[in-house]
Structure formats: structure tokens, C-alpha cells
Amino acid sequence: MSESTAIRLPSSLPYPVIISLINCRRGEQITKHKEIFSYKYWTYQDDPNSKEEPPKKVRVECIGTFESPIEGEVERINVKPNEEILHSNIDILQIKEACAHTVQYGGLCALCGKALDEEKDYSGYDYEERATIAMSHDSTELKISYDEAAKIESKTTDRLIEEQKLILVVDLDQTVIHATVDPTVGEWQSDPANPNYPAVKDVKTFCLEEDPVVPPGWTGPRLPPTRCWYYVKLRPGLQEFLRKMDEKYEMHIYTMATRNYALAIANIIDPDGKYFGDRILSRDESGSLTHKNLKRLFPVDQSMVAIIDDRGDVWQWERNLIKVVPYDFFVGIGDINSMYLPKKKGQLTGPIKKRKAIAKLEAAAESKIEEEEEKEKEKENDAKRGGGGQGGGDNDGNGASSDSSIEAASTPIDAKHDISANPVERILELGGGEGNTNLLLEQSRSRNQTIEQQQHDRPLAKLQHDLIQMHHIETKSVDSQSDDGDDSDDDDNLLLDDDNELLALDKILQDVHREYYHRYKSSKDKPNLTEVIPQMKSKCLTGITILFSGIIPRDINIENADIVIWCKQFGVQVVNEVFPEVTHVVCRDISEDSGPTFKARAANRLYGDRIKIVNPDWLFSCLSSWKKQDEKDYLVNTSDAKLWNVKESDVNVYAKKLEEIKAAREAMSENRGRSGSMETLDDYDLDEANQEIDEFLAGLSDDEDEEDQEGDQDQDQDQEEDQNGQKRSLEDADEDEDEELQGRQTANGHDSFIKEMYKKRKKLASDHNHDIYEDEDEKETDAQETPKAVQDDDVGGELNDLEQELLDGFNDLED
Numbered sequence: 001m002s003e004s005t006a007i008r009l010p011s012s013l014p015y016p017v018i019i020s021l022i023n024c025r026r027g028e029q030i031t032k033h034k035e036i037f038s039y040k041y042w043t044y045q046d047d048p049n050s051k052e053e054p055p056k057k058v059r060v061e062c063i064g065t066f067e068s069p070i071e072g073e074v075e076r077i078n079v080k081p082n083e084e085i086l087h088s089n090i091d092i093l094q095i096k097e098a099c100a101h102t103v104q105y106g107g108l109c110a111l112c113g114k115a116l117d118e119e120k121d122y123s124g125y126d127y128e129e130r131a132t133i134a135m136s137h138d139s140t141e142l143k144i145s146y147d148e149a150a151k152i153e154s155k156t157t158d159r160l161i162e163e164q165k166l167i168l169v170v171d172l173d174q175t176v177i178h179a180t181v182d183p184t185v186g187e188w189q190s191d192p193a194n195p196n197y198p199a200v201k202d203v204k205t206f207c208l209e210e211d212p213v214v215p216p217g218w219t220g221p222r223l224p225p226t227r228c229w230y231y232v233k234l235r236p237g238l239q240e241f242l243r244k245m246d247e248k249y250e251m252h253i254y255t256m257a258t259r260n261y262a263l264a265i266a267n268i269i270d271p272d273g274k275y276f277g278d279r280i281l282s283r284d285e286s287g288s289l290t291h292k293n294l295k296r297l298f299p300v301d302q303s304m305v306a307i308i309d310d311r312g313d314v315w316q317w318e319r320n321l322i323k324v325v326p327y328d329f330f331v332g333i334g335d336i337n338s339m340y341l342p343k344k345k346g347q348l349t350g351p352i353k354k355r356k357a358i359a360k361l362e363a364a365a366e367s368k369i370e371e372e373e374e375k376e377k378e379k380e381n382d383a384k385r386g387g388g389g390q391g392g393g394d395n396d397g398n399g400a401s402s403d404s405s406i407e408a409a410s411t412p413i414d415a416k417h418d419i420s421a422n423p424v425e426r427i428l429e430l431g432g433g434e435g436n437t438n439l440l441l442e443q444s445r446s447r448n449q450t451i452e453q454q455q456h457d458r459p460l461a462k463l464q465h466d467l468i469q470m471h472h473i474e475t476k477s478v479d480s481q482s483d484d485g486d487d488s489d490d491d492d493n494l495l496l497d498d499d500n501e502l503l504a505l506d507k508i509l510q511d512v513h514r515e516y517y518h519r520y521k522s523s524k525d526k527p528n529l530t531e532v533i534p535q536m537k538s539k540c541l542t543g544i545t546i547l548f549s550g551i552i553p554r555d556i557n558i559e560n561a562d563i564v565i566w567c568k569q570f571g572v573q574v575v576n577e578v579f580p581e582v583t584h585v586v587c588r589d590i591s592e593d594s595g596p597t598f599k600a601r602a603a604n605r606l607y608g609d610r611i612k613i614v615n616p617d618w619l620f621s622c623l624s625s626w627k628k629q630d631e632k633d634y635l636v637n638t639s640d641a642k643l644w645n646v647k648e649s650d651v652n653v654y655a656k657k658l659e660e661i662k663a664a665r666e667a668m669s670e671n672r673g674r675s676g677s678m679e680t681l682d683d684y685d686l687d688e689a690n691q692e693i694d695e696f697l698a699g700l701s702d703d704e705d706e707e708d709q710e711g712d713q714d715q716d717q718d719q720e721e722d723q724n725g726q727k728r729s730l731e732d733a734d735e736d737e738d739e740e741l742q743g744r745q746t747a748n749g750h751d752s753f754i755k756e757m758y759k760k761r762k763k764l765a766s767d768h769n770h771d772i773y774e775d776e777d778e779k780e781t782d783a784q785e786t787p788k789a790v791q792d793d794d795v796g797g798e799l800n801d802l803e804q805e806l807l808d809g810f811n812d813l814e815d
Helices: 146-162 184-189 240-247 259-269 356-384 406-410 425-432 437-457 461-482 501-522 529-538 564-570 598-610 617-623 650-675 681-698 704-709 712-741 754-766 792-796 800-812
Strands: 003-008 016-020 035-046 058-066 072-077 091-097 103-104 140-145 168-171 177-180 204-211 227-235 248-252 305-309 320-323 547-548 573-575 584-586 612-614
Touching: 003 072, 003 800, 091 259, 091 598, 140 146, 177 259, 184 227, 184 461, 204 259, 227 259, 227 437, 227 598, 240 248, 240 259, 248 564, 259 461, 305 356, 305 529, 320 501, 356 461, 437 461, 501 617, 547 564, 564 617, 584 598, 584 617, 598 612
Parallel strands: 168 248, 168 305, 305 320, 547 573, 547 584, 584 612
Antiparallel strands: 003 091, 016 035, 035 058, 072 091, 103 140, 177 227, 204 227
8 A cells, every 4th residue: 555755854964954956856766775865065174275273164065965765656845956954854755655564563564575674774764663553462563653553543433432332441460350379279279168168169270381580691401481370369240340341341451460371360251252352461562561551552542441450550540540449359468460560668558357357467467577678678777887876766667557747757758768678669760661671580580489488488378377376365265355246256267258349340430431422422522531530530529638647658758648649539638637627537447456546536636526537448438439438337436535535735735736837838828829939839848847746746645644554653653754844845845936936927028937947846856855755656555655866857957958949939038
């Protein structure tokens, strides 16, 4: 099929150039390398007659010729003799080729069969640039041009609209299935007497032979492949879900797992190829080792595409993503392909296990992992310091027990996580992902190590053993205690098939389909799901303002936490203090081992029932169903007066500091309205202002609340004296702050909040040179709190360049 190709002069010419002679005419058949233009240009050269050193430069006129990089019929000449060409982005000629080579496979033109590699020569013209888009799911060798891709997608769009369908991109692991390699599952399947047999009897199995991971350039003997058995649990209701989706959507699989793994899973969930066919894209063909990109499948038009995935970060939170709660059937296993994905950093990703015993086991296992990671980090830090002292040792490794703002206070606002313990992320940080052979090697090696460790350690068997031991201990004490009425905790089975996410997801996708075609029929213009889905989400949970307390790990900036990004898509506001607009405090259920955080207690004391204190399951239920759920089944028990007791003086000081921040925020907003150069200050300054709250919270202690439970009266008295001294320091600081607040307005009325904030920070460092108590949220049950030294770089250090620049900006306003 003949097509017209535009020819341009190369960018390497010394522009401007002037066309001096045209050596072809319209309708002429020209061969490759035929001279079609002559041109002249000017340059400066050494004057051969000059006797100076160095010689003078003289302007010299030069002549050049341009050869046709392709063969064909001259269809149009766009320049004239003596015309000046200023740059290379001008089409000087149109040539009609017998074949435009817009579809290529492995260096060959798929249309005419020409070996395009052989066409490469001194001219530098590259035929491969004509076809850069990989449209095939299972191959990166087949490439087509952008125009060809647009034609294909246009035909696909017309066909889908005629069939009243949309496109659905489906993730595998923890979205529609959960997989493990723990051989314990196979043993339970073959034992009907095992308490886990009912849950695993329908688990699917398959075996893969995988090539061993060898370093680049390996020249040793070929190593034998390894055999690995996989155990796959289908998400409840999956077959019915796929059947319904097939009526409304054309479905594609997109996974970051290997192709062999993806094909094996597809054979399980779609053995006849009815739902997905050959529309399966794996990490082997995706073009990226770290993220997913819709342009790999739909390079031109993504307007009819919806995505379902349990991870938002791998999609960089695409606007047409419908995030689902991860399917977590195999307790403690997680995603066996997580080494191919960005690390979640311990974030809470799904509901807490309904059975308290299982939740407790998982929490203990996660805590153990965190402790081990902390030890590894300390070892590495010691090695970097040459065995020096412990720096910043205020992290107990359990971020889930403290308030999010306190957790964030120990790191800069935009601090990146310490990735030194993860080689995959270290390579990502240093070298990026795409085309990185070192990253590919590290990912494969890390995954193999994880697989081998899971096969060897048998985590499911260990958790099952711990569950039975827990029941034995509880049984021994049951005679002296009343029954709590939770029969499910007495079950001996570790695994329970109680997930119902696909029911809610089915309804959501049906609503999205209905809304799309309602808009299409109303306007006859093709809607765009990147607009439709966000608009539908944004209306669902408006009016809700959430404070996360003890949920977000301390080393994660709250604005970057997945759960916060997810919430904001639905119109939820997220704050980090108990401001009056808060409607819900989301925290973990209260137990004897883990009491409520200070912020949760302060919210309960300040606002009572007006603020709902709920566990995370309420929020996940809202996000899964796209609508606000009744809180009654998710309320955290606040009836235990001793656990929820909080000193009136502490609440008053906290409330006062919140009022100060609110006033400062309003004043700053007013200043920002008067200056067009302050658009980015608000978020930064509020984070800095919140450090003042954090420093106050860090000085709190709940030892007085526990005095009645202490057996040692002398120790109680010592602790009370320490706390009274600390309280006096806080009250003195309050008086100083009142005086400072009176002077915050300059002569011309501008707010100087940032400067005063730093004054307070430095004063706090000197006033509290002695030990300050840990935040009571981090160790509620300790009778003797661990002292924590104020870090110079947190409250008393010199201002960094950014902070000084911000202060200078306020000085300019005052001037």
C-alpha cells in the first residue's frame, strides 16, 4: 500500500541554508541516494592570507548536496530555488513510497518483507522510527506507527460502541486471586480432618519450571531449571463476576508477574479463553520493570478504559483506576510478586481480620518483621558511621501505635524512605527502571529468595501452630474469666473464605458502564472515563473529614500515604490534628495491649459523640462501596473510662495550640491573597506549624493515669514530680507564647508566624535540654516512660536554605 512520506533536511546542517538547485521534478521516480537538492551556507574559516597569530576569520560560502533517504515517486516539492531554510522542521519534499513500513516485526517490514536493518547506511535514516508502538500483548517485536495505532484503536472504539461495551484492564495478584508457594497448603488439601480443609479444598495448583537467576555474562555450565508449585485461591464470586463483566466489558489482563505465571493463572480463571483470549500483558512485554502504563495497550485513546487493581501506586493513581481492597486469603503471605513492585512501606492496605485471634497473630508477625528490619537498619547505620553512636534513636519500630503527625515529625516533609535495605529500590533510586538489566537481575534474585524462604519457613504452618497455642492458653484461663461471646475466636482454622469485595466491585463497574452510555446517548459525543470515573467518585463521600491516628507509619508523609490519596479521590478531607471540622477519627480497635492514642482521647473528650471514632474497616467499607456506611458496626469502644481518661490540663493546652495554628493559618491565607508569589507556602508552613503540636504531644505522659495501677508508691511520687515539672515548663512556655502572639503583627499588619514559630522551636530546645517523655501514643502500657532527647535538627538547629528563603519572603512582605 503506497503512502506519502515527508522528507526533511537533517538537523546537523549549519542553518540557515539557501536552496540553490532542485534536481528532481514532480512525478519523477527517484532512487535512494539520488541527489535531489543543492544548497549553500556560510561559515567562518581561518584567512589563509593572514599573517597574524591566531589568523583572522573570514566568512566563506560553502556548497552542499542532499540525497534522498528513500525511493519512490516525487509527489510534491515544497521549496523553491533561493528559498532560505531556517531549521530542520520543514517538510521540503513528499515522496510516495510503495510501502511505508508502518508495521514491523523483528527488523522486517510485515507488509512487504523488506529487511529494514539492511537499509541502514551513512544517511542515518532509520526506518524503525516509523513504527515505535508495540500493540501486541504478547510481543514487543511487533511494532506499528502512531497513525496505524490510531486507525486500529478507532476501529476498536467503533466496534465497542456498537456492542455497548467498555474496556476493563484486570490485575491478577490480590485483585482477583491470591497465591502462595507454601507447601503447607497442599498438605491441608489432602487432609479432610484439618480445620483449614474447607477453606483450601478448592485451591488450584500448578507447577512452573523457571530458569535460575545468573549474573550477566555468565559463561559457566547451563544451570538446570527449578520447579515451583503454586497454590492459587480464586477470590469468592470470581466466575460470576467475570461472566457479568464479559457482557459489558472487553477484558485484558495486565500483571507485573512473568508471562509464564500470567498464562498459568489465566488458564485457571479462564480455561476456555472466553473472557480474556490472548489479551494478556505481563512484565516480560510491558516495557517497564516498575510501573504499569495504559499507553502500552492503548497508546492513542484511553477514554473507554477502566482499570481494577489492588495497587494505586503502580499506576501512579491513573484517573480511570478503580482501586480494590487487596485479597488477603493466605494469612501473612501478601503478594508473592511484590518484588516486582514498589514497596508498600508497612501501610495499612485492607480491613483488619474480623477474628481477633487472627488479627493478633498478623500484628505480632508484622511487628516481628518490623523489629528485624529496624535491627538491620541499625546495623547498616552503624556500619556507615564506622560503628559510631546511635543517631535519632526515638523509633521503636512500631509506627502503627502512634499518631500520624508525630510519626511524620521525625522526618522532613518530603523525605524519602530509607531504601538501603532493599536492593531493588536502591537500584530504582539510582538508575531508574526501564531497560535496567541490573534492576531486572535484582528483582528476579529477590523474588527467588522470597519464594525459597516461603517454601522453607512454611509461614502458614507456623501461624496455625501459634493459633492453637493461643487457644490453649486462653482455655486455661477461661475458668477464671467470663466468656466474651466471640465464638469465632475459638475456631482452630487459620484460613477463612469471607471476602465479598467482588460483589461491591460488580455494582460499581455496572454503574460506570451505565453512566458512560447515558452520557453518550445524551450528547452523542464520546465520553472519557478519565473524566467520568473521577466525577463519580468525587460525589461519594463529600462532607467527611478524617483524622488518622496510629494508622500511618511514622516514616511516611501523610500526603503521600496510599490511604490518604485514595480517600481524597472520593471527596474526603484528611487532617492531622483534632480540628473542629473532623467528623471521624480512624484508629485501631482498643485492647488491653494497645490503648487509644492521645488524639483519639482528646477527640472523645472535646467533641463526644459528634466525632465518630471508628476502626479502619469502616473506611474500607466506604471506599469499596463508593458510599458512606453506617458507623454503628465499626465504632471503637469508648466505654472504658480508665482507658479513655485524659487530663483536663493536657486537653486544654492541646486545644489552645490548635487555636493558635488555626489563627496562624487564617493569617497566612490572608497574606497569601495579597502576594502572588506565595502560592506554595501554605502546605509547607502548616507542616512546620504542626511540629509545635508534635513537640507538645511528645512531652505528654500517661503515667498519672496509671497511678492507681502502680504498686510502688515511691516510684509514683517520683514520676508525678517529673510530670509536674514538665507541666510547669509547658505552662511557662504557654505564657511566653501568649506574649509572642501579642507581637505577631508588624507595623504594616503582616503576619510573622514563621519567624515566631522558629523562635519557639529554639526556645523549646533550650527549655527542654533535659529529657522529654516519649509520646504516650507510642508506649501506652509502660509504667516508666523512656526519655527522649530533643534533636537539634528537629527543633533547635540552624535554618536550612529553604527555611531561610521562606523567612526572607516574609521579611520582604513586611518591608
